[in-house]
Amino acid sequence: MVKSSDTPPSTAPFPGIDAAWRSAPHPVLVTGPSGVVRAVNDAAALLFPGAAPGAALDDVLPRWLAEAHRRFTDPLRPGDAGPARGPAGDRSIEARPSRTEHGDVVWWLVDDTARRSAEDALRAERERTAFLAQASTELLASLNADRCTEVTARLAAQHLADAAVVIAPPSGRRLSVSFCGPDGEVVREKVLADPASVPGLAEALQGFPPVPSRWIDPAAVPEWVRPSSLGAIGSVAVTPLPGHGVAAGALILLRRSDQAAFHEREETFARLFAARAGAAMSAARLYAEQATITRTLMRDLLPPRLQQVSGVEFAGGYRASNDTDRVGGDFYDVHAGAGPEEESLVVLGDVCGKGLEAAVQTGKIRNTLHALLPLATDHQRVLHLLNGALLDSHHTRFATLVLASVARRGNTVRLRVTSAGHPAPLVVRADGRVEEADTRGSLVGALPEVTSRTAAFDLAPGESCLLFTDGITEASGGPLGDELFGDERLRSALSECAGMPAEAVVERIRMLAAQWVGNGRHDDMAVVAITAPRHAHPGAVDGATRGRCAS
Amino acid sequence: MTPSPAAPLSPAHRLTSYVDALWDAVVSVDEYAAVRQALDAVDAGIPPEQVLLDVIAPVQHRVGEHWAANRMTVAQEHAATAINDRVVAALAHHRPAEESARRGRITVACVDGEWHALPARLLAEVLRLRGWQVDFLGAQVPAPHLIAHLHRTGPQAVALSSSIATRLPTAHAAITACQAVGVPVLVGGAAFGPDGRYARLLGADAWAPDARTAADFLAEGMPATTPPALGHQPVDDLPHLSDQEYSLVARTGPQLVKETLVRLEERFPAMRDYSVQQRQHTAEDLAHITEFLATALYTDDDELFSGFLVWTGSILTTRGVPAHSLYPALDALGEQLKDFPRARRILAHARRALDHGPDSGSSA
Numbered sequence: 025m026v027k028s029s030d031t032p033p034s035t036a037p038f039p040g041i042d043a044a045w046r047s048a049p050h051p052v053l054v055t056g057p058s059g060v061v062r063a064v065n066d067a068a069a070l071l072f073p074g075a076a077p078g079a080a081l082d083d084v085l086p087r088w089l090a091e092a093h094r095r096f097t098d099p100l101r102p103g104d105a106g107p108a109r110g111p112a113g114d115r116s117i118e119a120r121p122s123r124t125e126h127g128d129v130v131w132w133l134v135d136d137t138a139r140r141s142a143e144d145a146l147r148a149e150r151e152r153t154a155f156l157a158q159a160s161t162e163l164l165a166s167l168n169a170d171r172c173t174e175v176t177a178r179l180a181a182q183h184l185a186d187a188a189v190v191i192a193p194p195s196g197r198r199l200s201v202s203f204c205g206p207d208g209e210v211v212r213e214k215v216l217a218d219p220a221s222v223p224g225l226a227e228a229l230q231g232f233p234p235v236p237s238r239w240i241d242p243a244a245v246p247e248w249v250r251p252s253s254l255g256a257i258g259s260v261a262v263t264p265l266p267g268h269g270v271a272a273g274a275l276i277l278l279r280r281s282d283q284a285a286f287h288e289r290e291e292t293f294a295r296l297f298a299a300r301a302g303a304a305m306s307a308a309r310l311y312a313e314q315a316t317i318t319r320t321l322m323r324d325l326l327p328p329r330l331q332q333v334s335g336v337e338f339a340g341g342y343r344a345s346n347d348t349d350r351v352g353g354d355f356y357d358v359h360a361g362a363g364p365e366e367e368s369l370v371v372l373g374d375v376c377g378k379g380l381e382a383a384v385q386t387g388k389i390r391n392t393l394h395a396l397l398p399l400a401t402d403h404q405r406v407l408h409l410l411n412g413a414l415l416d417s418h419h420t421r422f423a424t425l426v427l428a429s430v431a432r433r434g435n436t437v438r439l440r441v442t443s444a445g446h447p448a449p450l451v452v453r454a455d456g457r458v459e460e461a462d463t464r465g466s467l468v469g470a471l472p473e474v475t476s477r478t479a480a481f482d483l484a485p486g487e488s489c490l491l492f493t494d495g496i497t498e499a500s501g502g503p504l505g506d507e508l509f510g511d512e513r514l515r516s517a518l519s520e521c522a523g524m525p526a527e528a529v530v531e532r533i534r535m536l537a538a539q540w541v542g543n544g545r546h547d548d549m550a551v552v553a554i555t556a557p558r559h560a561h562p563g564a565v566d567g568a569t570r571g572r573c574a575s
Numbered sequence: 576m577t578p579s580p581a582a583p584l585s586p587a588h589r590l591t592s593y594v595d596a597l598w599d600a601v602v603s604v605d606e607y608a609a610v611r612q613a614l615d616a617v618d619a620g621i622p623p624e625q626v627l628l629d630v631i632a633p634v635q636h637r638v639g640e641h642w643a644a645n646r647m648t649v650a651q652e653h654a655a656t657a658i659n660d661r662v663v664a665a666l667a668h669h670r671p672a673e674e675s676a677r678r679g680r681i682t683v684a685c686v687d688g689e690w691h692a693l694p695a696r697l698l699a700e701v702l703r704l705r706g707w708q709v710d711f712l713g714a715q716v717p718a719p720h721l722i723a724h725l726h727r728t729g730p731q732a733v734a735l736s737s738s739i740a741t742r743l744p745t746a747h748a749a750i751t752a753c754q755a756v757g758v759p760v761l762v763g764g765a766a767f768g769p770d771g772r773y774a775r776l777l778g779a780d781a782w783a784p785d786a787r788t789a790a791d792f793l794a795e796g797m798p799a800t801t802p803p804a805l806g807h808q809p810v811d812d813l814p815h816l817s818d819q820e821y822s823l824v825a826r827t828g829p830q831l832v833k834e835t836l837v838r839l840e841e842r843f844p845a846m847r848d849y850s851v852q853q854r855q856h857t858a859e860d861l862a863h864i865t866e867f868l869a870t871a872l873y874t875d876d877d878e879l880f881s882g883f884l885v886w887t888g889s890i891l892t893t894r895g896v897p898a899h900s901l902y903p904a905l906d907a908l909g910e911q912l913k914d915f916p917r918a919r920r921i922l923a924h925a926r927r928a929l930d931h932g933p934d935s936g937s938s939a
Contacts, residue, residue, distance in 0.1 A: 165757045168729035175757075308726075315727050347687075347717035503855075503862035505829025520650035523604060528657035532650060535690045538715065559605050 051117075051133040054124070055081060057097045059090075062128055071112055071133070086112055089119055089131070096121045096129060109136075116140045152293055155183050159297060163304035167311040170212070176265070176275065176301040177204035184294050185277035187254045190265070192273045193229060194219060205251040219274075221246045228264040228274035234295065237261040237286040249276055259285040263298045267306025275301070324390075325351045325383045327550070330526075334364040335432040337555040339526035341534040345378050345495070345548045353382030354493045354550035357390055359397055361431065369393075369400045372491040372552050373425030373446065382548075385421050389414070403427045403442035407465065407474045414469030422469035426491050430554055437483040437556040442476050444468050447494055450515060452529075454486045456522045458515045461489070483556040486523040495549035496533065501541040509540045526555035589621070593630045594637075597662070601634055601655045602647075609658050610665040623670055624704050627663065627697050628786055635659050635693050645893045656693055663696055667703070677706040680730040681793060682758075684712035684721055686737040686746045686766075694764060695736035698786040702734075705790055718749050725758050732759050732780075732797040734789060737766035740773070740883065741866045744825075744873045747777040747809060754780070755807075759800035763789055776874055778812055813875065820915045821872040824865065831911060832861045838907035843900060860887070861904060868908065871921045880921045881928035888929060901929060 045052065051068035055061055059081045068075060074084035081090045088110030095101065107120045116137040122130050162175050173190050180188035181204035192200040198214040219226040223244055224235030242257040250257060258281035265272040275298050279286070286294075327342040344352040356372040371393055375385045392413050396406045406427065414423070424445035431438050441449050445467025451459045465476025483489060492514070499509040517536050521529040530553045537549055593616045600609035616626045638655045641647040647655070683699040685692050692714035699711035710728060712721065725733065733753045737746045743766055753760045759780040767774040767782055774782035780800050783789035810816045824831070836858060840846050849857065864884070871880035884905075888898035905922050912918040 162757070165755060166729065167726035167756070171729045171757060311726060315723070348719040350720070503829065503832050503858035505832075520648060524650065524654040525604065525606060525657045525661075527660070528650075528653045531657065531690070532653045535653075538688070538690075557606075559607055 050135075053085075053131040053133065055093055055129050055131065057127055057129065059093065068133065071115070071117075086110055089117075092119060092121070093129060093131070152296075155179075156296060156300065159183075160300050160304075163301055164307075167308045169305060169308040169312050172301075172305045172308040173202050173212075173273075174204075174210045176305065177202045177210050178208055179301075180275055180277060180294075180297065181205065182208060184290070184297065185261070186280050186283060187251050187278040189249055189251075189276040189278070190273055191219070191225065191229065191276065193271055201248070203251045205253045207253065211251075215248050217246070217248045222249055222262065222276065223260075224262040225274055225276070228262050229271055231264050231266060231271040234261070234263045234291070236288075237291055242281075245278075250278065254278060254280065256281040258283055261286045261291055261294060263291075263294050265298050265302030265305060267302050268310070270306070272302040272306040272309065322351060325387050327351075327356060328358065330358050330552070332557075333358065333360045333368050334366075335557065336368065336430055336437050337526035337557055338368075338370065338552065339530040339555075340372075340552040341530040341550070343495075343534065343538065343546075343549045345546060349379060349383075351383035351386075352379060352548035353377050353386060354495060354548035355383075355386035355390055356491070356550055356552045357393070358552075359394065359400075365431065367400065367429040367431040367440075369397060370428040370430060370491065370552060370554060371425060372428075372493065372550060373423050374493045374495075374548070374550070375423045376421045378548060382421065385419055385423070388417065388419070389423055389425070400427075400429060403429070403440065403478050404474075404476055407442070407444050407468060407476055411468040411471075411474045415472070419469075422467050424467045426463075428489065428491065428554060432556075433482075435485055435556070437487075437554070438480070439483065439489055439554065440478050440480045441489070441491075442478040444474060444476055447492065447497065448479075450490045450492075450518055451481065451483070452488050452490070452518045452522050454484055454522055456519045458519050483554070485556050486558040488518075488521060488524070488526060488529050488553050488555040490518055490529065490533065491552040491554070492533070493548065493550045495547035496537045496551060499537045499541045499546050499549065501544045501546075505544075509537055513540075523558055524555075525557075526553040529553040529555065589619070590625070590629050593621070593626075594633050597630055597634045598637060601638070601658045602651070604654045604658060606658050606661050609662050613662045613666050614669055617666065617669060623666060624701055626666060627700055627704075631659055631662055631666075632694075632697055632786070643890060643893070645890075656691075659693060660696065663693070663700060667700055670704075678708075678794075680708040680710065680728060681732055681734060682710045682712065682721070682724060682728065682730045683734045684716040684736070685714045686735060686742045686749055687715050687717045688742050688745055689737050689739065689764075689766075690714050691736075691738045691764075694738065694786070695734070698734055698736070698763070698789055701786050701790050702793065705794065707793070718745075718752050721749060722752050722756060725753060725756050730758060732761055732793060734761045734763065734793070735779075736764045737762070738764045740766045740879055741863075741870045742766055743773055743777065743870050744809075744821075747812075747873075750777055750779050751807065751809070754778070754800045757800065759797040761789060761792060761797065773874060773876075773879075776813070776876075813873070815875040815917065816873070818917065820917050821869055824872055824912070824915070824918060825869040828862065828865045828869065831865050831908065832858055834911055835861050835865075835904060835907040838910070839900075839903055842903045842907070845900075860891075863887070864901075864904060865908070868918060868921060872917055875917065877921050877924035881925035884925045885928050898929075902926070905929075 046065045048065055049067060051071045052065045053061065053068045053075065054063040061075050061077055061079045061081060061084065063077055064075050072084055081093055088108060092108035107118050109118045115135050118134045118136045120132045122132065124130060159179050162179065163172060166172060177188050177190045187205045190202040198216050199219065201215050202210055202212045204210045219229055223240045228234060237259055240260045240262065242260050245257060245260050257278050259279045261277040263275045265275055277294060327340060330338040330340045338358045340356050342354060344350060353375040359369045361368045373389065375382045375389065389410065392410055396409055399405050426441060426443050426446045426449060428439055428441040441461050441463050442465060443463040444465040448463050449461045451461060461479045461481065463477055463479040466474050468474055497509055497511055497514055500506060517533060521532055530551050533551050593612055597609055597612045600612055613626055613630065616630055617623055638647065638652055642649065642652045681702055683695050685695050696711060699709045702709045710724065712724060735746065735749060746766065750760045750762065761781040761783060762774045762779040763783045771782035780798060781792055783792055867880050867883040871877065884901060888901055891898045905926055909919055909922045
């Protein structure tokens with residue numbers, strides 16, 4: 025094999041090109057296969073000051089380029105002509121080889137420092153954007169404040185630091201603190217501590233701008249902020265979690281002593297994350313407050329849970345017309361009599377309209393009836409007074425309802441029922457016969473006078489009286505999609521309920537009506553069953569005499 | 576089967592005797608006798624969890640069997656279930672007051688449209704016994720209520736129960752909704768298949784065949800759920816839904832039933848003499864069949880539909896209705912769905928299953 029390095033450098037056949045080559049703005053380097061520099065142009069000479077013709081590559085070129093040359097000229101690996109890349113001083117260089125006809129290698133060098141740094145910046149920016157998008161998705165998923173706090177601590181610990189601590193806005197003497205260490209586990213604690221003991225924390229909790237990390241002495245960070253698993257702390261950043269107008273808390277980022285301190289760019293990014301986390305935590309807290317208020321206000325509007333009272337079984341079921349609602353225009357109540365011999369008053373009714381507004385009106389009617397309880401022996405009088413109260417109010421809604429006074433006498437249950445413009449209650453006898461209670465009356469809240477007729481009857485053990493709203497009978501659906509559930513179907517369903525406990529009667533009727541409507545639209549539906557128990561009850565089981573329990 | 580006072584019973588026999596006694600009380604709708612049996616069992620030293628799962632649950636299972644065998648009406652089934660439910664309640668009250676929940680919070684609920692609340696109730700009680708704070712939301716919980724509850728309480732997991740396969744699309748929506756708010760979902764109940772295959776299909780985080788397994792699983796800690804990507808749709812999990820066959824069959828269910836009734840009358844002369852009541856029952860059966868067909872399209876599972884059909888055949892036979900009446904119904908449906916290749920595949924599979932089914936007889 026002839027060593028081409030032994031032949032003298034060839035003279036350029038075109039002197040003009042030779043001159044152009046020398047003054048080309050990009051560095052070019054010609055090397056012999058055995059590892060010496062053959063020629064350099066001006067730009068290459070500036071880049072590699074020692075690279076004079078005849079110098080050994082290993083002495084004058086960066087290692088990576090000398091290595092690339094060896095790889096390229098290695099006869100065992102032909103064709104390995106991919107570009108090499110590496111630093112030269114503070115520049116980043118891409119080197120592409122080509123071979124001359126004499127077997128020399130020409131290295132064409134491109135300074136790609138600017139492109140590389142732009143690419144790095146782009147990659148970092150993309151990672152951050154992806155992280156922020158993922159953080160937003162996770163943070164916005166739940167409206168639960170604890171979960172939001174947990175997600176904030178975990179994401180911050182995983183992506184921004186070695187450990188993160190979320191401090192909730194102080195209320196009371198203890199601070200609510202959530203730690204997340206490198207293991208990703210979030211630990212919540214109530215700590216008796218002063219926010220002022222952490223530099224910048226008290227300010228952050230008030231929403232003031234963060235103190236630059238470099239101003240915080242890690243040694244000044246008190247014990248209660250450090251997760252025990254973390255070890256010595258090298259740097260600390262404190263950032264407010266801005267909420268909607270008010271601070272949602274503060275975020276403390278911690279790095280181990282062997283980790284780099286926070287760059288200004290990282291602190292800016294932490295603030296971007298904190299803005300999202302703070303907004304999510306604040307929304308969750310607002311939701312919790314609203315939900316608590318709604319629950320408190322709604323408590324009295326919800327249908328009561330019914331149970332046995334003085335030896336009579338009561339059960340009720342309710343379904344609002346809209347599945348997102350829990351209340352509507354139908355209502356029922358059972359007011360237990362003062363003693364076991366006293367009559368209990370059952371009310372079931374239907375206010376014209378749907379939704380929350382109708383529910384508020386039902387609340388008024390229920391309260392008025394509650395106040396009229398002392399007069400409950402006289403249904404007509406109760407309806408007359410209720411009618412007057414409704415006419416006097418500024419509401420224009422009217423209502424239909426059924427009153428039932430119920431008392432147990434021996435084994436039977438005695439009822440007096442009065443309808444005010446409402447479907448008459450149905451009674452299922454022990455043998456499955458279904459009868460309609462003989463009561464009629466005018467609705468309340470519309471006309472100056474109300475008239476009504478009361479029916480009185482007894483229930484033998486196993487017999488039930490069913491009060492229901494027209495949402496049941498007018499439920500539209502069925503296998504063919506457009507039939508009304510209707511009186512006949514209700515009677516036939518009830519006929520099967522002879523001897524059943526009140527709860528089973530109610531569940532059966534509700535289930536049939538619900539299955540009948542399927543996914544279709546329906547009105548509010550309410551049912552109450554009043555049942556004479558089939559089996560004598562031992563006194564001990566009937567300890568509770570309240571008709572209503574907290575729901 | 577009366578235990579003799581001289582020879583003490585083995586633990587298994589003791590349980591069996593309580594099951595029998597509770598069963599007697601339940602079928603005679605005697606709440607007090609039923610409650611007494613359960614409380615006696617606890618007082619005799621049987622752990623409450625065992626009373627729930629090895630006395631009450633088997634009685635409830637027997638209720639289902641008796642209904643299927645036509646030895647109990649639907650109404651009687653309701654009555655028995657109501658009694659069992661009171662027994663569970665009495666047991667919960669009977670228990671000595673526990674110290675506050677040690678483990679954390681779990682929500683237990685039935686899918687919307689699911690009325691069989693007892694299995695979920697039993698799980699809720701077992702979890703309470705094991706130290707969880709449990710929110711039992713009861714039967715047929717609409718997804719908006721469930722999600723509002725999750726936002727408010729932030730539980731570690733949701734246990735979702737469904738017994739009827741036709742609730743699977745609703746269950747899927749509920750599972751996805753829970754996961755979307757970051758709460759992992761454990762599912763259980765007959766709807767998800769004996770091996771839990773539909774639980775996996777619908778992306779539940781865990782499945783348990785019974786309350787004990789569910790409680791054990793929760794004790795080990797649910798894996799964190801992966802929240803679905805923004806804009807996630809059912810079709811992303813179940814690509815076959817893109818052919819719209821499910822939505823079209825589900826939406827036009829009542830029309831399919833109507834048209835099938837008309838065609839059946841032409842083809843199945845016996846139907847012309849049906850009473851109004853019998854007609855109503857036929858319409859209801861057809862509505863069930865189309866619902867199951869829709870669900871089989873949703874899950875793209877032929878077995879789901881044919882399994883239901885074979886079972887319906889055996890139930891019909893038990894109730895003295897000839898099961899071969901199912902063939903013309905399948906044919907009538909197939910004719911109306913001739914542009915629906917998946918539906919026709921499912922119907923054909925069911926036809927073959929009926930041929931080999933226990934009570935199919937000869938094809939009519």
